[in-house]
Amino acid sequence: MQHSLNTPVAIAYGDGIGPEIMRSTLEILQAAGARIDFQEIEVGEKQYLKGHTSGISPEAWQVLRSTKVFLKAPITTPQGTGYKSLNVTIRKSLGLFANVRPCMSYHPFITTHHPEMDVVIIRENEEDLYAGIEHQQTDEVTQCLKLISKPGIEKIVRFAFEYARVYGRKKVSCFTKDNIMKITDGLFHRMFDEIGNEYPEIKKEHYIVDIGAARLADTPEIFDVVVMPNLYGDILSDVAAQITGSVGLGGSANIGSACAMFEAIHGSAPDIAGQDVANPSGILLGAVQMLVYIGQHDVAQKIHNAWLKTIEDGIHTRDIFREGKSKVQVGTRLFTKAVIERLGEVPQQLPAVTYTMEGDKKITISMPVPKISKKELVGVDVFLHWNKDDRNPEVLGNQVSKYKAGHFALNMITNRGVKVYPGGIPETFCTDHWRCRFVADAPGKYAEVLELCGQLSQEGFDIIKTENLYNFDGKAGYSLGQGQ
Numbered sequence: 001m002q003h004s005l006n007t008p009v010a011i012a013y014g015d016g017i018g019p020e021i022m023r024s025t026l027e028i029l030q031a032a033g034a035r036i037d038f039q040e041i042e043v044g045e046k047q048y049l050k051g052h053t054s055g056i057s058p059e060a061w062q063v064l065r066s067t068k069v070f071l072k073a074p075i076t077t078p079q080g081t082g083y084k085s086l087n088v089t090i091r092k093s094l095g096l097f098a099n100v101r102p103c104m105s106y107h108p109f110i111t112t113h114h115p116e117m118d119v120v121i122i123r124e125n126e127e128d129l130y131a132g133i134e135h136q137q138t139d140e141v142t143q144c145l146k147l148i149s150k151p152g153i154e155k156i157v158r159f160a161f162e163y164a165r166v167y168g169r170k171k172v173s174c175f176t177k178d179n180i181m182k183i184t185d186g187l188f189h190r191m192f193d194e195i196g197n198e199y200p201e202i203k204k205e206h207y208i209v210d211i212g213a214a215r216l217a218d219t220p221e222i223f224d225v226v227v228m229p230n231l232y233g234d235i236l237s238d239v240a241a242q243i244t245g246s247v248g249l250g251g252s253a254n255i256g257s258a259c260a261m262f263e264a265i266h267g268s269a270p271d272i273a274g275q276d277v278a279n280p281s282g283i284l285l286g287a288v289q290m291l292v293y294i295g296q297h298d299v300a301q302k303i304h305n306a307w308l309k310t311i312e313d314g315i316h317t318r319d320i321f322r323e324g325k326s327k328v329q330v331g332t333r334l335f336t337k338a339v340i341e342r343l344g345e346v347p348q349q350l351p352a353v354t355y356t357m358e359g360d361k362k363i364t365i366s367m368p369v370p371k372i373s374k375k376e377l378v379g380v381d382v383f384l385h386w387n388k389d390d391r392n393p394e395v396l397g398n399q400v401s402k403y404k405a406g407h408f409a410l411n412m413i414t415n416r417g418v419k420v421y422p423g424g425i426p427e428t429f430c431t432d433h434w435r436c437r438f439v440a441d442a443p444g445k446y447a448e449v450l451e452l453c454g455q456l457s458q459e460g461f462d463i464i465k466t467e468n469l470y471n472f473d474g475k476a477g478y479s480l481g482q483g484q
């Protein structure tokens with residue numbers, strides 16, 4: 001039996017502008033001689049409407065798991081709580097932990113305030129608020145859990161430094177909000193420092209995300225590789241792509257240890273769908289990242305250089321067209337034709353790209369053996385839905401402090417994180433959601449927590465949830481109340 005030497009790749013045309021930009025990309029890949037067997041799957045809106053709440057059918061999963069490489073056009077996620085984001089589901093189910101988003105300017109051919117910009121955003125792709133664990137707990141209060149794990153950080157931070165090493169980048173910057181989220185973002189920052197020390201030839205720096213974002217938007221040329229937790233990376237990679245000239249220019253690779261997915265940074269742009277005006281560059285550059293990943297460096301280089309030449313020749317879609325700078329405004333189809341006509345050519349002023357086998361050594365991440373700490377139960381936060389007595393914290397505090405079990409006794413009450421008992425001030429606005437912190441005078445047992453909750457429940461208190469407080473190797477694994 002004869003086997004095809006082509007690489008199998010799953011593709012999905014997506015929604016909105018997805019089909020137009022995917023067709024454009026496939027035409028260019030074919031004309032450039034990409035050695036790929038495409039296997040089409042349907043994901044997105046139509047699948048949601050057929051009742052697959054995550055936007056993908058079981059058969060499509062089988063295809064993805066067999067090809068392990070996926071080129072995906074953007075899809076529309078329907079609004080409403082009944083649907084889960086397909087993008088998030090695929091990234092997490094296939095373990096695509098690293099999202100790589102190169103954002104560079106093409107000055108002077110594409111108008112940008114940042115002619116020197118050449119930044120690669122490396123976004124953590126599986127954790128953070130994208131764990132998608134959300135609840136409404138009381139009439140007034142909702143929550144979303146932000147989960148950040150040591151192995152999750154280890155993988156993404158190591159990936160960022162390895163990426164910098166393989167691609168000859170000089171500096172890795174990390175953005176977190178660890179001045180506020182000292183446990184979750186604090187862990188990310190600390191591990192960034194520790195892992196960074198293993199790469200002495202690469203500069204490293206940390207910014208609080210607010211000032212980091214401001215600098216990235218204002219002086220992106222000072223950055224090289226930037227690694228971030230999921231939400232900041234999601235937001236700031238759109239900012240970074242947009243300030244290169246258009247969000248339509250950015251490609252994105254989602255890399256895991258066994259599978260990878262390639263796409264555009266932008267969404268399905270329903271406002272311009274079906275009008276032949278969409279810029280196909282984002283998904284095309286995503287496809288170039290894919291070609292490098294599957295070892296077809298020759299084809300990647302040919303397409304990328306033809307694309308650069310097209311940009312340099314001033315053949316621009318509407319989003320990047322500027323009177324006086326661009327030569328012709330074209331639609332998606334004519335842009336595609338222009339790239340195909342330039343296959344084999346290289347840009348004259350923009351730097352031509354070279355992809356080599358060495359340049360794309362697969363980045364391998366070895367994980368350390370998990371460390372088990374000594375864990376002690378030292379308290380419990382009991383969350384109550386309470387709406388009585390004008391929401392006076394003194395009244396609640398005086399009632400709740402009567403309850404004790406084993407080592408546990410009331411230490412404080414907070415409302416949205418601010419301490420309101422004992423010693424609160426009347427100016428603090430209180431919702432119907434109260435966290436009552438009981439602490440133990442010596443390591444306690446979970447049975448005591450249950451006993452305490454039993455007493456509170458018996459007295460008619462509405463317990464929404466409890467959160468145990470632990471010390472790990474003697475260090476507190478929980479935050480203080482604001483004002484405590």
Ligand code: NAD
Nearest residue numbers: 074075076077087248266267268269270271272278279319
């Ligand atoms: P969007 O990125 O689709 O569009 C934002 C703006 O940028 C729009 O004005 C649009 O016209 C423009 N734009 C985007 N891509 C362009 C291109 N290639 N050429 C020219 N202009 C382009 O963001 P949105 O409007 O917030 O989201 C629309 C839908 O896309 C939503 O359903 C969202 O959930 C989904 N989405 C999907 C993905 C994905 O599949 N990876 C990513 C982000 C958003």
